[in-house]
Amino acid sequence: MSAAVRIHGGRVMMAQAHQDLPEGVREALGDSPEVRGMKVTGKAGAGMADAPKHHVMPQEHREWFELRGFKGDMDIDQFCVRLEQAHHEAIHGGGNWKLGRTWPGAWNRMIMDALLKAEKSAGQMLTRNTILRIVAENMRFYSIPMKFTKGRSR
Template identity: 70%
Template sequence: MSKAPKHHVLPEEFRAWFEKRGFRGDMDIDKFCVRLEQAHHQAIHGGGNWRSGRTWPNEWNRMIMEALREAEVEAGRMLTRNEVLNIVASRMKRYDIPMKFIQGGRR
């Protein structure tokens, strides 16, 4: 039986965006991964079990980036690393994503 897949809670395709906000070195986005069961992981990305997928209002990466961009517009400045983490943590809690981070890797 294989391990549950790793999921970057800070979307990899926006690595440069996160780096500009302090996610480098010891705080690289690869440090913010969680293991999710396959069906839960696929549901986050808009696929897999449609019943699980229905619990997600948007695909995870899009939802997170929309929330972060809206927060920056509201603040009128670039978010700090801690502000980004607070927003992401609130979404993780809302969608029952464990806050048990593991080391991920680049694709």
């Protein structure tokens, strides 16, 4: 009997560490696998949080964008969009999240290829406005909403 109490006690301790339901709520609902599987979540866990923010201009190329005028009030952190996780994974992995950034059509690869080709064709550095036009065209193609929000900066 004492071993069962210790196991139960360990389970309660572990449940509290993982923000399971408070003791009184668990007692009121009973002891079933469904109730044991419940946990306290925030807005994101309940599916009520805003979709995460994502940069449309790849952060790993921040210096490239800065050289072309994306600094201060116009830095790339000002050009973020909210995307549902599935949409975000699709544009980075072509529907197969395991491909991640290795898929040739992945957003970061595709947008940088388009910008570099345009710059090579122009024979000079692209202006901010030209970059924004190219990004906007590709956002429409990828069904990315044209509603920018400020993202997290480095």
